[in-house]
Amino acid sequence: MFERILICTDFSDGLHRLAYFAASLSDGGIKQIVFLHVVPLSETGIIPKIDSEKIEQSQSRLTAAVENSPTTVDVKIEVQSGQPVQTILKVAKSYQSELIVLGSQIHNSPIDILRGSTMSELSRRTTIPLLILRPQLIAAFTTEELTLRCQHLLRYILIPYDGCEASNFLVKQVKQLAQKQAGRFLERCMLCWVTDSIPTQTERNILSNAKVDLEAANLQVTIDFRRGTPLSEILELAQMDEISAIAISSGTIGKFQEWIVSSFAAELLRLSWCPVLFFPSPR
Known part of the structure; x- marks a missing residue:
């Protein structure tokens, strides 16, 4: 099955919660987990620039969540500034990820998932499978339920x-x-x-x-x-x-x-x- 996965989160999708379940994901056969958060460039001035403060905050947030991860799984944190799709592709290549995990949102029409969709652009630019999770589903799970879900991910x-x-x-x-x-x-x-x-x-x-x-x-x-x-x-x-x-x-x-x-x-x-495995x- 997939042994190296890349979990992409913007913190509004709930996927950062999976950082507390590295042990359960390891029980499901996963050996390497990379958590990626992409910080948009700051546009407060005329020229967009890296938002160092948000990068530091995001780094600290994810690091604290994975501090008790077991030695059976290699957990990495990547917080970078830039364009989401390009950054995801770069990080996935760097870590030789076999699966990219993304959150989805509720859309009113099929066209909504196409216009500016990270998932749709990734599907055209990578051969790596995508696992699309509904954030509301992750939010509704208790700790016990999410433990089992991570152990039996697929x-x-x-x-x-x-x-x-x-x-x-x-x-x-x-x-x-x-x-x-x-x-x-x-x-x-x-x-x-x-x-x-x-x-x-x-x-x-x-x-x-x-x-x-x-x-x-x-x-x-x-x-x-x-x-x-x-x-x-x-x-x-x-x-x-x-x-x-x-x-x-x-x-x-x-x-x-x-x-x-x-x-x-x-x-x-x-x-x-x-969940949809694309x-x-x-x-």
Whole structure:
């Protein structure tokens, strides 16, 4: 599974709270955690400049939170000034991060997540998977609940599947994660195919083959055909089952096509309270 993660926080998203749970994240197989906070340039004068005071305050805040971290995990603090996306990419490269964790906000429309979105820009500029967490969800967890969530960060993954290239790409990515993990941190996944009609035998065979492919990586795999609207059915399934994250991929997030016809991925990112594991499309 992912062993080196980069957690990006602006302190309003609640993700800085994870700094108190380094031990629990370590129990989930994570060996290196980098907490990154990007301080905007101060614009009080004519020329923007580094806000040294805010950098020092942020550094102290995160350092205090991780001071009791166990020796089993390497915890780093990075507080830098600059443009968020460029800084995230630079820090991720420096630490060879395998997963970037971001907070999301509630958006009124699909276009809102595209206009000036850090997530959408990152998805176009990196091949590193992104884990999108809803800040309100993190805030609602008690210490006991968040401990368990961190220990089982990606134990059970839901893969929306329809036999297309994007869904086969997801299966491949999840399989690779399962094959390289040292323990059983990723244990289960569900393949769900939502259609507007009764599934054909060909579709059943395709889904069964995907199941066999994932089982070869020592995963527990269940499959499900559902009739209805893909978005509503996937959100319902994530709510009713013990899903850790919904895996998605898209090559149009933040691009012009998304402004014309909102994609399943964009709607899911806007509406899902369940964490979303986003795999950028291959370049």
